[in-house]
Amino acid sequence: MINVAVRPLKKILVIDDEIYGIRADRIYTVAKDFFEELRDIHQPLTISLVNFLVSNSDQFDIDLTLGINNIGPTDLYSQAISKKIFKENAPEEILTELQSLYDENDNVLKIREVIEEAFPSNSYEVSLLDKLPQNAYDESYLEDFDLIIVDLYLLPQQDDPTSTSYLNHISNFPNLPPIIIISSHFNNLDIVNTSAYFRKTNLSATGLSTLSKEKLLSNDFGSMGLQLMFQKMSNQRAISNKTRALIQTWKQTLTDTVESFSETLWKLDASIMQQLYNDAIEDTQSFDDLLNSFLSKELLWHMEKCSNLKVAMAQLSEGFSQADNINLLTYEVDVAAHRSMLSHHFYIGGEQVVELWRVYGNGRHQRTALKDLNKNLLTVLPFGSVLKSDTATGNSFIYINITQPCNLANFPRSVIKSENSPNSIMLIRAKITPKTNANFIPFNSERNISIFELIDNYGNILQAYDVDPQSSQVISLGLTDLLSFIKLQKLSRVGRIRPEIAINLQQQVAINLIRPSQSRFKRIGLRKVVVLLKKRGESEPLKFKQGEILNVVESEKNKITIPGRESLDMSLWLFKLLDDVSFNIETISEVLSKPLSLTAKKTIFQNIEIQFYEIDNLANALQKLRSMSGSKELNLFIFIEKAP
Numbered sequence: 005m006i007n008v009a010v011r012p013l014k015k016i017l018v019i020d021d022e023i024y025g026i027r028a029d030r031i032y033t034v035a036k037d038f039f040e041e042l043r044d045i046h047q048p049l050t051i052s053l054v055n056f057l058v059s060n061s062d063q064f065d066i067d068l069t070l071g072i073n074n075i076g077p078t079d080l081y082s083q084a085i086s087k088k089i090f091k092e093n094a095p096e097e098i099l100t101e102l103q104s105l106y107d108e109n110d111n112v113l114k115i116r117e118v119i120e121e122a123f124p125s126n127s128y129e130v131s132l133l134d135k136l137p138q139n140a141y142d143e144s145y146l147e148d149f150d151l152i153i154v155d156l157y158l159l160p161q162q163d164d165p166t167s168t169s170y171l172n173h174i175s176n177f178p179n180l181p182p183i184i185i186i187s188s189h190f191n192n193l194d195i196v197n198t199s200a201y202f203r204k205t206n207l208s209a210t211g212l213s214t215l216s217k218e219k220l221l222s223n224d225f226g227s228m229g230l231q232l233m234f235q236k237m238s239n240q241r242a243i244s245n246k247t248r249a250l251i252q253t254w255k256q257t258l259t260d261t262v263e264s265f266s267e268t269l270w271k272l273d274a275s276i277m278q279q280l281y282n283d284a285i286e287d288t289q290s291f292d293d294l295l296n297s298f299l300s301k302e303l304l305w306h307m308e309k310c311s312n313l314k315v316a317m318a319q320l321s322e323g324f325s326q327a328d329n330i331n332l333l334t335y336e337v338d339v340a341a342h343r344s345m346l347s348h349h350f351y352i353g354g355e356q357v358v359e360l361w362r363v364y365g366n367g368r369h370q371r372t373a374l375k376d377l378n379k380n381l382l383t384v385l386p387f388g389s390v391l392k393s394d395t396a397t398g399n400s401f402i403y404i405n406i407t408q409p410c411n412l413a414n415f416p417r418s419v420i421k422s423e424n425s426p427n428s429i430m431l432i433r434a435k436i437t438p439k440t441n442a443n444f445i446p447f448n449s450e451r452n453i454s455i456f457e458l459i460d461n462y463g464n465i466l467q468a469y470d471v472d473p474q475s476s477q478v479i480s481l482g483l484t485d486l487l488s489f490i491k492l493q494k495l496s497r498v499g500r501i502r503p504e505i506a507i508n509l510q511q512q513v514a515i516n517l518i519r520p521s522q523s524r525f526k527r528i529g530l531r532k533v534v535v536l537l538k539k540r541g542e543s544e545p546l547k548f549k550q551g552e553i554l555n556v557v558e559s560e561k562n563k564i565t566i567p568g569r570e571s572l573d574m575s576l577w578l579f580k581l582l583d584d585v586s587f588n589i590e591t592i593s594e595v596l597s598k599p600l601s602l603t604a605k606k607t608i609f610q611n612i613e614i615q616f617y618e619i620d621n622l623a624n625a626l627q628k629l630r631s632m633s634g635s636k637e638l639n640l641f642i643f644i645e646k647a648p
Contacts, residue, residue, distance in 0.1 A: 014123075020134065022115070023133070026108050028078045035104060050072060050073070052097060064083060150234075153186060183212045186216070246320040249316050277295065332568055347456060351390075359394075359496045360391070360496055361490050361496065387412065391498070431478070433473075437470045438469055453470055531555070532553050539637065539638060549573070
C-alpha cells in the first residue's frame with residue numbers, strides 16, 4: 005500500500021458580526037416604519053401579521069400571548085421574519101414592507117459567499133465567527149491561521165468601536181498571519197491610504213491591509229481578487245513580521261535609552277555643563293551647539309549598544325534577501341517621506357534662517373561689522389553652514405562652509421587685527437536643482453549629491469533641491485572679503501550640513517589625495533499614467549478603472565513599477581478579458597509586479613502585449629490610441645506623462 009501524504013488545509017479565520025446575516029441593531033433601523041406600525045394592534049398590517057402567525061403557529065417558536073406589540077424587533081426577526089416559510093408564505097403587504105430588510109440581509113450574506121468561493125473547503129479550513137472567540141487573544145491560536153479577515157467595527161466599545169484596540173493588543177505576537185480589515189465604512193474613519201491607522205494598530209502595512217466590502221463584492225475583484233490578495237500577503241508574511249519587530253524594537257530601544265541617558269544627564273549636572281559653557285565662550289562658539297553635539301553622541305552610543313536592535317535588523321535583512329525583491333502589497337508609496345528622510349541624513353534639523361546680509365549690512369559701519377563677525381564667527385558661520393543668495397543666482401548655487409572648526413576658532417583667538425588676519429574661510433560652491441517627487445534620481449558614484457529641503461523658520465518646506473558640490477569651485481576669503489561677499493551676494497544662512505558630510509566635501513576638494521566616500525541612495529520618482537487596452541478585432545479601446553489617472557513608481561532608469569494594489573487590480577482585469585480562461589492569473593500578476601521597461605514591449609502568454617508611450621498630456625491618450633493597433637488578443641497601452 006502506498007502512503008500518500010495529505011497536504012494540510014490552510015486555515016482562514018473570519019470575524020464579522022454580519023457573517024451570518026444582518027446585525028441585531030440594524031433590524032429596527034432598516035425596517036423602522038414596519039415595527040412602528042406594529043405598536044398599534046388595530047392597524048391592518050398588524051392584524052394581517054398576527055393572523056398569519058396564528059394560522060402557522062406550529063412553524064414558529066413565538067409566544068403571541070405577550071401581544072405582538074410587546075415582542076422586540078430582534079426576537080420577531082429571529083423567530084419568524086427570517087424564516088424561509090415566512091418569506092415564502094407571508095402576505096404580500098407584509099413582505100413588501102420588509103423588502104429593504106431582506107435586501108440588506110442578502111447583501112451582507114454575499115460577503116460570506118465570496119469568502120467561501122475564494123477559499124473552497126477542499127483546500128481551506130474556514131472558521132466563520134460573528135464575534136471574537138474566547139481565545140482571540142491567544143498567541144498560539146492566532147498564529148495557526150494563514151489569514152485573518154476581520155470587520156472594522158468589531159466590538160461596540162465605548163472608547164473604540166473599531167477593531168483597532170484588538171489589533172493593537174495582538175501586535176506583539178511574533179508570527180502573526182496576514183490580516184485583512186473589511187468594512188463598508190472606511191470613509192467615516194479616513195483610514196485608507198494613510199500610515200496613521202497602521203501606527204495606531206502597531207501593525208506593519210505589509211501585514212495589514214484594508215478592503216472595502218463594496219470592492220470585495222465587485223465583479224472586478226470578487227473571490228479571485230481576494231485569493232490573489234491572500235497569496236501576495238502570504239508571500240510577505242515573514243517580511244511583515246520582521247518589519248514590525250524592528251519598529252517595535254526601535255520604539256523599545258528609544259524608551260530604554262531615555263532611562264540610561266537621563267542618568268548621564270543628571271551626572272553631568274550644572275558644574276560640568278558650566279565647564280562646557282566656558283569652553284564654548286572661550287572660542288565664541290554656540291554653547292547649545294557644543295552641548296547638543298556631546299549629548300546627541302551620548303544618546304547614540306546608548307542606542308548603538310542595544311543588541312536586540314542589531315538582531316532585529318539582521319532578521320529583517322535576511323527576510324528581504326529571501327524574498328527576492330518581491331513587489332510588496334502596501335497601501336502607500338510615500339516618496340515625500342523617503343526624500344525627507346534622505347535630507348535628514350545630510351542636514352542638521354532645527355536650523356533657523358539668518359539673513360546675514362541684513363545683519364552685517366543695513367548701514368552698519370564696516371569696522372563695527374568686522375569686529376562683531378570676527379568675535380562671533382563660530383556662531384554665525386559654524387562648520388557645514390549652507391549659504392544661499394537672495395540674488396538671481398540664488399536658485400542656481402549655494403555655498404557650504406568647509407573650514408575646519410579649529411581654523412574658524414583662530415579668528416576670535418587671533419591677536420592680529422581682523423582685517424589683517426592671515427586666516428581664511430573656505431567655501432565650496434554647489435549647484436542646486438529644484439526636484440519634484442516625479443523625478444527618479446539614480447545613484448552616481450562620481451558625484452556627491454545630497455538632498456536639501458529649504459525650510460522657513462516656521463518649519464514649512466519651501467523647496468527641495470538636489471545639491472551637487474563642485475569640487476573645483478572653492479572660494480577662500482579673508483574676513484574683510486567675507487563680509488563684502490556676504491553683502492554683495494545677499495547671503496543668508498539657510499541650513500547646516502552634518503559634520504561627517506562636510507568632511508566628505510573636504511575630501512572631495514582634495515580628490516587627488518583621497519577619494520570621498522558616500523552613501524548609496526536611489527530616489528524613486530512618481531509618474532502619472534493612463535492604462536488603455538485594445539482587443540484584437542475591436543476598434544473602441546477599453547479603459548482600466550474608467551481611464552483614471554494612476555500613479556506608478558519610476559524605480560530604475562527607464563523602468564516603472566506598478567504599485568502592489570494597482571498591479572493586483574490590473575491582473576484581475578486582464579485575466580477576465582482573456583477568451584481562454586486556462587491561462588494562469590498568477591503569471592500575469594508576477595509580470596505586472598516586476599519593474600517594466602519603458603523602451604521595450606512585454607509579452608505575456610503570447611496573448612497579451614504591453615507597450616509604453618510618453619505623451620505631454622494624458623488627456624490626449626484615448627484620441628491617440630484610436631489610431632493605433634496591436635497584433636495580440638489583448639494589447640495593453642500604458643500612456644505615461646512626460647516628467648517635467
